[in-house]
Amino acid sequence: MPTDAPAAPAAPAAAERNAAADRVTGLDALELGGATDRERLAARFWRSAWPKLLAVAIVIAAWQAVVLAELKPAYVLPGPAEVFDELGAIVTTGEFWDAVRLTMTRAVIGFLLAVVIGTVVGAAVATFAPLRAAIGSLITGLQTMPSIIWFPLAILLFQLSESAIMFVVIIGAAPSVANGLISGIDYVPRTWLRVGQVLGMRGIARYRHLILPASLPSFVSGLKQGWAFSWRSLMAGELLVIVPGALSIGVRLQSARELNEAALLIAWIIVVLLIGILIDVLFNAADNNLRRRWGLKQP
Amino acid sequence: MTAPVVSLAAVSKRYGRGADALLALDQVSLAVHKGEFVCLLGASGCGKSTLLSLVAGLDEISGGTLDIDGRRVSLMFQEAALFPWLTVSGNVELALRLRGVGRAERRRRAAELLDVVRLTGFADKRPHELSGGMRQRVALARSLAQDADVLLMDEPFGALDAMTRDILHDELERIWREQNLTVLFVTHNVREAVRLGDRVVLLSSRPGRVISDFEVGHPRPRRIDSAEVAELAATITDRLRAEVSRHAH
Ligand SMILES: Nc1ncnc2c1ncn2[C@@H]1O[C@H](COP(=O)(O)OP(=O)(O)OP(=O)(O)O)[C@@H](O)[C@H]1O
Ligand SMILES: [Mg+2]
Numbered sequence: 233m234p235t236d237a238p239a240a241p242a243a244p245a246a247a248e249r250n251a252a253a254d255r256v257t258g259l260d261a262l263e264l265g266g267a268t269d270r271e272r273l274a275a276r277f278w279r280s281a282w283p284k285l286l287a288v289a290i291v292i293a294a295w296q297a298v299v300l301a302e303l304k305p306a307y308v309l310p311g312p313a314e315v316f317d318e319l320g321a322i323v324t325t326g327e328f329w330d331a332v333r334l335t336m337t338r339a340v341i342g343f344l345l346a347v348v349i350g351t352v353v354g355a356a357v358a359t360f361a362p363l364r365a366a367i368g369s370l371i372t373g374l375q376t377m378p379s380i381i382w383f384p385l386a387i388l389l390f391q392l393s394e395s396a397i398m399f400v401v402i403i404g405a406a407p408s409v410a411n412g413l414i415s416g417i418d419y420v421p422r423t424w425l426r427v428g429q430v431l432g433m434r435g436i437a438r439y440r441h442l443i444l445p446a447s448l449p450s451f452v453s454g455l456k457q458g459w460a461f462s463w464r465s466l467m468a469g470e471l472l473v474i475v476p477g478a479l480s481i482g483v484r485l486q487s488a489r490e491l492n493e494a495a496l497l498i499a500w501i502i503v504v505l506l507i508g509i510l511i512d513v514l515f516n517a518a519d520n521n522l523r524r525r526w527g528l529k530q531p
Numbered sequence: 532m533t534a535p536v537v538s539l540a541a542v543s544k545r546y547g548r549g550a551d552a553l554l555a556l557d558q559v560s561l562a563v564h565k566g567e568f569v570c571l572l573g574a575s576g577c578g579k580s581t582l583l584s585l586v587a588g589l590d591e592i593s594g595g596t597l598d599i600d601g602r603r604v605s606l607m608f609q610e611a612a613l614f615p616w617l618t619v620s621g622n623v624e625l626a627l628r629l630r631g632v633g634r635a636e637r638r639r640r641a642a643e644l645l646d647v648v649r650l651t652g653f654a655d656k657r658p659h660e661l662s663g664g665m666r667q668r669v670a671l672a673r674s675l676a677q678d679a680d681v682l683l684m685d686e687p688f689g690a691l692d693a694m695t696r697d698i699l700h701d702e703l704e705r706i707w708r709e710q711n712l713t714v715l716f717v718t719h720n721v722r723e724a725v726r727l728g729d730r731v732v733l734l735s736s737r738p739g740r741v742i743s744d745f746e747v748g749h750p751r752p753r754r755i756d757s758a759e760v761a762e763l764a765a766t767i768t769d770r771l772r773a774e775v776s777r778h779a780h
Contacts, residue, residue, distance in 0.1 A: 252701055252702075252705070253649060255698055255701075256649045257649065259664070259694065259695060259698055260662065260664075260665055263663075263664065263665070264660075264662060423610055424612055424614065426606075426608065426612070427608075427612045427614075429589050430587060430589070430605060430606045431625065431626055431673075431677065432629055432677075433629060437629065441625060441628075441629070445614065445616040446614075446616075448616065525615070525616070525657060526615035526616065526657075526659065527657060527658065527659020528615075
């Protein structure tokens with residue numbers, strides 16, 4: 233039949249095309265392997281939680297043991313039960329939350345200013361070679377300075393004020409942020425840079441679509457380290473620079489010591505520790521999320 | 532014959548200057564015509580990658596003339612080098628975006644190109660979720676998204692296992708046909724060159740010079756394990772061996 237004639241030779245070709253498509257999709261399916269079952273959320277939570285809970289239990293037990301051994305009188309070193317009672321009592325008070333709010337406001341504002349300054353300085357140093365030669369090692373030098381060194385100067389410059397505390401917080405955190413960004417930009421893999429060239433990226437587009445996203449993991453580490461420095465500097469600042477009327481966590485700590493209330497003092501130390509851990513958990517969550525999406529870490 | 536799409540006339544490439552200068556390519560002349568599939572073979576360090584980056588315009592030639600008469604040249608590497616912060620589709624769309632294609636059109640065109648490389652349904656995956664062969668196909672889609680009609684490939688399948696490579700040969704051949712591409716393909720693997728190429732060009736060891744140019748007459752589709760491919764591959768391998776042993780003296 234004339235209508236069949238053209239279809240006849242086409243049929244094997246079409247069959248071969250389908251076979252080729254099947255080979256490709258079949259191989260893809262094999263190479264990807266079976267998707268592993270996602271561990272249940274509760275199970276995953278428990279797996280990461282139990283070592284921490286165990287560690288806390290050991291610390292509390294050791295503390296209790298030291299108290300029972302009576303190496304120090306109980307009014308200087310109270311036991312865990314007494315401290316946790318004190319902690320339970322203060323968290324229900326308005327003054328507690330006012331102190332936490334004041335300190336956290338300082339921490340967040342100081343940190344954000346440090347991020348802005350660190351990012352601008354880091355981007356400038358990474359981009360302009362003469363600037364790097366001039367202040368590149370200065371930034372690393374600043375990073376190694378203990379923040380307490382800056383307080384006499386800060387108090388001289390700004391008296392006993394919020395500005396004095398902010399000055400030290402920023403100078404403590406900004407170098408880490410800047411260095412995180414600089415090393416992120418420096419270590420963008422060469423093949424990515426080549427691909428950027430092949431794709432015709434230039435100027436701003438190159439920064440926006442390649443350099444900045446590629447340096448993100450290192451930048452996040454810089455942020456995390458910067459936060460740790462700013463939190464330490466802030467705690468030192470609140471103990472040294474008492475701003476009249478500002479009842480921060482540091483001031484509460486000092487007054488607990490002046491009143492010889494050891495349980496209260498330790499309760500505040502635990503609060504500082506808990507805030508530190510909480511923020512660290514947030515940074516780690518952001519970091520892990522990034523790594524998982526990039527495939528830098530097995531889920 | 533039509534005018535060549537890529538033509539190199541006595542092209543040289545020197546890295547560095549003065550006493551430390553290294554001559555990577557020495558008076559290379561080569562013409563690749565429209566729709567041709569040319570494979571480039573040569574010992575390690577003979578300047579194959581250098582030649583491709585010159586043609587891609589990533590590097591300046593030191594002497595001779597280089598003419599390109601294509602819409603656009605794209606270059607693929609041994610690693611797919613996809614950006615991990617973008618999805619599969621996002622990687623392809625970025626190439627379109629850098630050409631100024633609008634958002635809706637980008638999405639549509641990227642989906643179309645992922646169909647071409649048979650990755651329909653993987654658009655929203657992350658690169659690390661794909662196998663090596665699949666990533667190379669995304670890289671191919673990204674090159675096509677550049678609207679490239681001249682495709683330079685630098686050992687693109689070098690890191691893949693034999694089975695995957697075999698299937699990707701079929702795929703590349705199909706896409707080369709369907710998209711009317713001109714391909715310049717660098718490899719270490721002589722059989723791969725004979726399997727794919729219309730011509731196989733041999734470069735000498737450093738400094739690279741063209742020493743022979745084999746026409747591969749066998750009808751397509753060829754199989755890498757066929758007797759004809761093996762026979763020509765043996766001839767070319769002998770020629771390469773002779774070139775390498777020349778360096779013993
Ligand atoms: N940017 C560069 N600066 C200096 N020398 C270079 C540069 N790029 C390549 N070379 C040198 O030029 C020569 C050719 O290098 P090329 O990478 O082109 O070789 P190749 O043939 O691709 O090698 P392979 O098979 O190992 O990939 C080598 O000796 C290499 O060291
Ligand atoms: Mg090479």
